[in-house]
Amino acid sequence: MVGIVIVSHSAKIAEGIKELALQMAIGYEGLYTAGGLEDGSIGTDAVRIMEAIQNADQGDGVVVLADLGSGIISAETAIDMLEGAVKVQIADAPIxxxxxxxxVEASIGNPFEQVLSETEKTREFRKI
Amino acid sequence: MASRIYECIGKISEAINENKDFLTDLDREIGDADHGVNMARGFSAVMEAIPQDETDIGTVLKKTGMTLLSKVGGASGPLYGTAYMEAGKLAAGKSELNAEDFGAMLNAAIEGIQKRGKAVRGEKTMLDALIPAYEAYTAKVTEGADLISALEEACTKAKEGIEFTKTIRATKGRASYLGDRSIGHQDPGATSATLTLEAILDYLKG
Incomplete structure (x- = not known):
């Protein structure tokens, strides 16, 4: 099953997104968060992101969703530190x-490529 | 007894701490007002993480880099973290550096920042201080200058680089959201990069 990691500057945002997503993917256990710094302050921590990716990985790949700025650059650093040990990609999508x-896609057992492409389609979602 | 490399990192940490409010104020003008606070938090964690008596420069720089990319919190964490780690790779097993070693490490640090930040010179970033500094440094070393006098020239060029960042608009990072409004302000990253080089120079001059 594909894993998911939510990266945000804020631990509350990351946890809130997890809560919201699991409401639609009941019982899915592959979603991990890396929000804020270890001491609870606002920021992103490449080492915590790397650990979240390792925890989320069950051998079928991990899709990362990140917020803006250092969310992306820290996630890229985390992925580099894994040196190819995990199949992992940042989705170019709203978090x-x-x-x-x-x-939803991961919870029904869809493969990595499909989870990633469906996730990235949310870029086109119209709201009004 | 504290090793030379520990003391040198300590000098950088001091310089960042002394300029914490200044860096944060610069970042308030064109960013998210956290550069000084973030860098100071990162270096406090570095000073706790590196063993005082460790003489292997590579080991100390690697630990410094890993700590920065975890504890700084903003984009400067992965950027400086990568810079220290890339420089550290060239110093593995060394407890002393000559002028050529230092130049190669500065170059590796710059290449690491470029790769991590997907940035080039002229985008109002730390590269606008570091690249001219490196060019001046290598020119002096080629002429036969020693590390300290080459680094003095590098610091002069880095300061000119800070002035140059006032004249251009930002195209990378938070400041890029401001477009032309970023003109007239000096880049906080170019400033902290220059403070770093000056702190190393200060330490070497004793």
Missing amino acids: VEGAIIAA
């Missing part, structure tokens, strides 16, 4: 909508 779709 909330992307996480919900990713969780």
Whole structure:
């Protein structure tokens, strides 16, 4: 089963997105968060992101959703530190909508490529 | 007894701490007002993480880099973290550096920042201080200068690089959201990069 990691500057945002996504993917256990710094302050931590990716990985790949700025650059650093040990990619998608779709796709056992492409389709979601 | 490399990193940490509010104020003007606070938090964690008596420069720089990319919190964490780790790779097993070693490490640090930040010179980033500094440094070393006098020239060029960042608009990072409004302000990253080089120079001059 594909794993998912939510990266945000804020632990509350990351946990909130997890809560929202699992409401639509009940019982899915592959979603991990890396929100904020270890001491609870706002920021992103490449080492915590790397550990979340390792925890989320069950051998079928991991899709990462990140917020802006250092969310992306820290996630890229985390992926580099794994040196190819995990099949992992950052989805170019909005973090909330992307996480919900990713969780649904992963929870029904779809493969990595499909989870990633469906997640990235949320870029086109119209709201009004 | 504290090793030379521990003391040198300590000098950088001091410089960042002394300029914490200044760096944060610069970042308030064109960013998210956290550069000084973030860098100071990162270096406090570095000073706790590196063993005082460790003389292997590669080991100390690797630990410094890993700690920065975990504890800084903003984009400068992965950027400086990568810089220290890339420089450290060239110093593995060494407890002393000559002028050529230092130049090669500075170059590796810059290449690491470029790769990590997907940035080039002229985008109002730390590269606008570091690249001219490196060019001046290598020119002096080629002429036969020693590490300290080459680094003095590098620091002069880095400061000119800070001034140059005032004249251009940002195209990378948070400041790029501001477009032309970023013109007139000096880049916080170019400033902290220059403070770093000056701290190393200060330490070497004793």
